[in-house]
Structure formats: C-alpha cells, structure tokens
Amino acid sequence: MKILDHLINGAATAGLSDRTGPVFNPATGDQIAQVRLASAADVDAAVAAAKAALPEWSAMPPLRRARIMFRFNELIHAHTDELAAMITEEHGKTIEDAKGDILRGREVVEFACGIPHLMRGEFTEDVGTGVDAFSIRQHVGVCAGITPFNFPAMIPLWMFPLSIACGNTFILKPSERDPSCPYRLVELAHEAGVPEGVVNMVNGDKQAVDALLTHANIDAVSFVGSTPVASYIYATAAEHGKRVQALGGAKNHMVVMPDADIEQASDALIGAGYGSAGQRCMAVSVAVAVGDEAADALVGSLIPKIQELKIGPGNADDIEMGPVVTKQAQERILNLIGQGVEEGATLAVDGRGLQLQGYENGYFMGGTLFDHVTEDMSVYKEEIFGPVLSVVRAKDYESALDMVNRNEYGNGTAIFTKDGDAARDFTERAQIGMVGVNVPISVPVAYHSFGGWKRSLFGDTHMHGMEGVRFYTRLKAVTSRWPKSGVREGHSLTMPTMQ
Numbered sequence: 224m225k226i227l228d229h230l231i232n233g234a235a236t237a238g239l240s241d242r243t244g245p246v247f248n249p250a251t252g253d254q255i256a257q258v259r260l261a262s263a264a265d266v267d268a269a270v271a272a273a274k275a276a277l278p279e280w281s282a283m284p285p286l287r288r289a290r291i292m293f294r295f296n297e298l299i300h301a302h303t304d305e306l307a308a309m310i311t312e313e314h315g316k317t318i319e320d321a322k323g324d325i326l327r328g329r330e331v332v333e334f335a336c337g338i339p340h341l342m343r344g345e346f347t348e349d350v351g352t353g354v355d356a357f358s359i360r361q362h363v364g365v366c367a368g369i370t371p372f373n374f375p376a377m378i379p380l381w382m383f384p385l386s387i388a389c390g391n392t393f394i395l396k397p398s399e400r401d402p403s404c405p406y407r408l409v410e411l412a413h414e415a416g417v418p419e420g421v422v423n424m425v426n427g428d429k430q431a432v433d434a435l436l437t438h439a440n441i442d443a444v445s446f447v448g449s450t451p452v453a454s455y456i457y458a459t460a461a462e463h464g465k466r467v468q469a470l471g472g473a474k475n476h477m478v479v480m481p482d483a484d485i486e487q488a489s490d491a492l493i494g495a496g497y498g499s500a501g502q503r504c505m506a507v508s509v510a511v512a513v514g515d516e517a518a519d520a521l522v523g524s525l526i527p528k529i530q531e532l533k534i535g536p537g538n539a540d541d542i543e544m545g546p547v548v549t550k551q552a553q554e555r556i557l558n559l560i561g562q563g564v565e566e567g568a569t570l571a572v573d574g575r576g577l578q579l580q581g582y583e584n585g586y587f588m589g590g591t592l593f594d595h596v597t598e599d600m601s602v603y604k605e606e607i608f609g610p611v612l613s614v615v616r617a618k619d620y621e622s623a624l625d626m627v628n629r630n631e632y633g634n635g636t637a638i639f640t641k642d643g644d645a646a647r648d649f650t651e652r653a654q655i656g657m658v659g660v661n662v663p664i665s666v667p668v669a670y671h672s673f674g675g676w677k678r679s680l681f682g683d684t685h686m687h688g689m690e691g692v693r694f695y696t697r698l699k700a701v702t703s704r705w706p707k708s709g710v711r712e713g714h715s716l717t718m719p720t721m722q
C-alpha cells in the first residue's frame with residue numbers, strides 16, 4: 224500500500240515515528256494509502272530545517288521571491304488536472320469543484336506575486352528638523368500552518384505562499400484525511416525555485432500539532448478547522464508566545480426576503496447548501512425565509528431540485544455532488560438527521576438510505592431538507608457539515624436579523640432581496656465577518672481578506688489580502704537623523720518633541 228511521507232528540507236522522508244493513519248477513497252470506501260503521523264522529533268527536524276533556511280531566504284529581495292511565486296503559479300496551473308484528481312480521490316468532491324478549490328488557492332499565489340509592492344513601507348521626511356521617519360514590514364520568522372480536510376488546495380495556498388513571499392519559512396501540517404494534494408503543492412513550490420527548508424510539510428495528527436504549538440522556534444501559527452480545535456490552537460499557541468490566527472467552524476444563514484426572486488434564491492441555495500456535499504465553511508446550512516408565503520414558495524421550489532441532484536463518484540461525468548469525507552462523518556450526519564426528525568422538524572426531503580450501484584461502500588448521502596426548524600433543535604445548533612439544509616421561518620426582517628446575530632458563529636451570511644434599503648441595513652448590522660447580497664457564498668477574492676467573527680475566528684487577523692500580509696510581517700518604525708558633524712545642540716532631559 225502507498226505510504227505518504229513528510230517533506231522536510233526539500234526531500235521526502237519517512238521520519239522517526241512508526242505511527243501511520245489510513246487514507247480512504249470516500250467514493251468506494253477503500254483504503255488507498257497510509258499516511259505517516261509525525262512525532263515531536265519529526266516536527267523538530269522540520270523546524271530545524273525552516274530555522275536554518277530563514278536567514279538567507281528572508282534576506283532575498285522581495286522581487287526575487289516574487290519571481291519564484293510567478294513560476295509557482297504557472298506550475299500549479301499546468302498541474303491542475305493532476306491535483307484535481309488527487310483531491311477527488313481523497314476528499315470525494317467532483318473534479319470541477321476540485322478545480323475551483325485549486326483556482327481559488329492560485330489566486331492567493333497571484334496576490335503574493337505582488338509582494339514587493341505589498342511589503343512597501345511608508346516614509347515621512349522632516350518629522351522634525353532634519354529628522355525623517357519610516358516604517359517597514361519585516362518577516363516574522365518560522366511560521367506553521369495547520370489545515371482542514373475540506374479544501375486541500377485552497378487553504379494550504381492561503382497560507383504558505385504569502386508567508387514565504389513575506390520572507391518567512393514555513394511548516395505545513397495538512398489534514399491527515401487528504402494529504403496528497405498539499406504534498407504535491409509543496410513539491411511544485413520546490414520545482415518553482417523555493418530553496419530547501421523554506422517550505423516543509425509534516426503529516427500528522429494532534430501529536431504533530433501539539434509539537435508545533437509548543438515549539439520554541441515557531442513564531443506564528445495559522446489554523447483553519449473546527450471551532451473546538453481552533454479555540455484550543457489559539458489558547459495553546461498564544462500561551463507559548465506565538466502570533467496566532469485560528470479560523471473555526473460556521474453555521475451560515477441566508478435570509479430570503481418576501482420580495483426576493485424565489486427561483487434565483489433556491490438555485491443559490493442548491494449550490495451553497497449541497498455543493499461539496501455541504502462540506503464548505505461558507506456553505507449555507509440555514510435558509511431564513513421571511514414570512515410563510517416566501518417559505519412555502521422556497522420549500523416548494525427546493526424539493527424537486529434536491530431530489531434531482533446528480534450524486535455519484537466525483538470523477539464521473541455530469542456528477543454534481545460526491546460523497547462525504549469519511550464513514551464517521553456520514554454516521555454523524557445520519558444521526559443528526561434522526562435527531563432533527565425526533566425533535567419535530569419537518570423532513571421535506573430525506574437523503575438517508577441512498578445506495579449507488581457499484582459504490583455500495585462509498586460514503587454517499589442524498590440531499591436532505593428540513594422545514595419548520597427552530598433555534599432549539601440540534602440540526603440548527605450543530606455545524607452538520609453535510610448535505611443538509613434547514614429552513615427556519617421568521618415573521619419579519621428584524622427577527623431574521625436577530626437570529627443571524629444571536630448565533631454563536633459569525634463566518635458568512637447572505638441576504639436575497641430586491642430591496643436596497645434592506646440589503647444596506649443587513650450589511651451594516653449583521654454581526655458576521657463576510658456578507659453576501661444576492662451572493663450565497665461570499666468568499667472574498669485573494670486581494671480582500673477572508674475571516675469570520677465570533678466563534679468562527681480566534682485572533683484578530685483574517686487570511687490573505689492585506690490582513691494576510693500584516694499577519695506574516697512585523698511592523699518596525701525607524702526615526703533617523705544625520706546631524707552635520709561638529710554641530711552641537713547640547714543635551715536635554717525633556718521628552719523629545721521633534722520641535
């Protein structure tokens with residue numbers, strides 16, 4: 224069976240630990256590989272490589288680092304089909320969706336190509352007589368990135384390209400569910416000219432993560448994953464003196480106003496609720512219909528579209544939705560659907576019990592729709608992370624907005640309406656990090672920043688865009704003066720005021 228190694232100091236390595244974990248093909252249920260699970264000693268080796276590579280890499284002019292990023296972007300582009308096949312095999316999403324995962328990641332590499340401009344400082348001449356001031360952005364040091372299973376290309380690419388473009392060195396610890404695509408990306412970075420030791424990858428689980436969070440030579444940690452783990456990462460890494468950004472889970476609501484075009488809204492909900500089998504942190508899992516008339520029309524429009532979803536292995540033609548990632552995920556989602564029924568929600572479409580000929584052991588599920596969901600139900604409270612959409616009925620706009628704002632998560636939300644006033648009010652008052660107006664999945668482009676509020680993000684800094692540059696750099700302010708030699712002003716004990 225294939226064994227997936229670590230990549231440290233530019234070379235594949237088995238490392239020192241003899242622990243491994245299984246990697247499955249979710250469409251067939253077959254185990255397709257064993258992934259190595261790093262020990263603290265393996266993490267040590269990766270950190271030592273990153274630390275050794277730091278002085279030379281950080282001293283390289285940003286323009287030369289940018290040229291490597293340009294080549295890296297071209298290589299990812301050239302290998303899109305190969306990378307997409309890896310994603311589909313281990314994650315289960317469709318090939319087209321996997322290509323979207325890669326392209327959204329590449330956009331951050333394209334953004335990182337602008338690093339000479341992005342790291343440019345500010346200069347003020349004559350802040351006092353003959354005194355100039357400037358501020359510059361410098362690299363932070365050795366950075367670590369810990370990523371989830373659901374975007375094996377995009378989320379690693381949110382992190383390491385921008386981090387190294389800023390002059391840092393990096394250790395990536397991707398999800399142990401689908402590590403092949405991130406590994407190939409790190410190989411391509413080397414092919415593009417990234418020197419040995421600048422980007423390293425360790426495979427692993429909690430043991431590897433804990434070793435990174437507590438390591439004395441790691442300066443900053445980026446994390447994306449579920450909320451309980453994000454909160455643990457933030458607290459542990461911060462306690463060990465690191466800069467941290469930890470993005471967590473979500474429960475994204477889409478408010479459908481009575482004046483909305485119901486067909487447009489329901490098409491948007493099909494993509495946002497069932498794309499990638501609902502395993503996106505920006506998936507819409509709650510539709511808040513304002514008024515019973517809009518709710519009835521919405522549910523009536525959704526039902527046939529959900530029943531007609533083309534479900535199958537992600538590498539087959541014309542498939543819209545693949546399986547969920549693991550057997551455990553499938554069982555958890557099935558349990559939550561059962562709880563929804565027990566707690567009194569109306570099961571408008573039941574996605575349980577789907578069997579696909581030839582794929583009986585795959586982790587497939589049909590799309591599920593609940594109506595008349597209320598805030599006290601498990602299907603509302605839990606992040607299901609599967610193809611399950613809940614419709615909640617709100618009596619008016621204010622109670623819909625209150626519901627969005629009461630929710631513990633604050634990743635994304637959307638409003639569908641033709642009313643500019645309502646849309647403007649919503650964008651202003653929603654306590655949520657990313658808001659869409661007639662856009663269901665408002666994932667910001669690379670030159671804006673991605674991040675939620677409340678329990679969807681621990682830390683202050685969002686991913687990529689200028690927030691990403693700020694996270695991966697430290698600001699230094701310099702005040703400088705070149706007095707004419709021989710001119711003396713005498714000493715002064717008062718606070719310098721530059722007058």
Ligand code: NAD
Binds near residue numbers: 373429450470634
């Ligand atoms: P996860 O939290 O289980 O795992 C994420 C990473 O943390 C993995 O690399 C994993 O190995 C590691 N990990 C898991 N348990 C750990 C522990 N106890 N201690 C230390 N490390 C641990 O998440 P997942 O199932 O891979 O991904 C799905 C979750 O990620 C969902 O909750 C989703 O909303 C969230 N997510 C959030 C965003 C965002 O931008 N906010 C984006 C994508 C996914």
